Amino acid sequence: DVKVTQSSRYLVKRTGEKVFLECVQDMDHENMFWYRQDPGLGLRLIYFSYDVKMKEKGDIPEGYSVSREKKERFSLILESASTNQTSMYLCASSLLSGSGSSYNEQFFGPGTRLTVL
Amino acid sequence: QKEVEQNSGPLSVPEGAIASLNCTYSDRGSQSFFWYRQYSGKSPELIMFIYSNGDKEDGRFTAQLNKASQYVSLLIRDSQPSDSATYLCAVNKRTDSWGKLQFGAGTQVVVTP
Secondary structure: OOOEEEOOOEEEEOOOOOEEEEEEEOOOOOEEEEEEEEOOOEEEEEEEEEEOOEEEEOOOOOOEEEEEEEOOEEEEEEOOOOHHHOEEEEEEEEOOOOOOOOOOOOEEOOOEEEEEO | OOOEEEOOOOEEEEOOOOEEEEEEEOOOOOOEEEEEEEOOOOOOEEEEEEOOOEEEEEOOEEEEEEOOOOEEEEEEOOOOHHHOEEEEEEEEOOOOOOOOOEEOOOEEEEEEO
16 A cells, blocks of 8 residues: 655644655655645645656745655755645655556645644 | 636535535546545545546446536445545646646535434
């Protein structure tokens, strides 16, 4: 089974702090994604990565950066946390598009609920 | 116009009845379509995917795709209280590379005993 883990289930930070959210997958997936989920807005893509050191902006990248130094690990960084970044953050991974089974099926981690005070 | 639209619900369904969920998408060239189930406080999990026009059945679930009309639906037969969750529709657009998916906001389903 694919396993995607996230470093924390709950996190409370203060405005202005630098925040690191870590995600690790154990299925050798090429693609990794960071989403935030807010009531009524669904899943919104922040950043994704299709290879080590490769990244692309999603729909809402402002205020975030990412790092992918190893294939299995994808980090989301909030350089200076703000209250409007209070949200549920979900990491996902998938095989590279077209590489075989289920194409773009994304597997999700358990999520990190971040509160910024 | 949102790229993937779903009725937010809640959709109230008596136990044993059929729940019908709809999803419309804006990109005519979209290629693959996914239904995820998300229980409250949990992360989404895939329940169905479909690529070709028509119906695809998996147990109590049936996905229906109509590319000409740009909609995909999910039917849940013999609904159970355990089916109470939010169902997310996701679409892989033709113009999106690298396995990106566009998600709808989800439809909340409540199955009442």
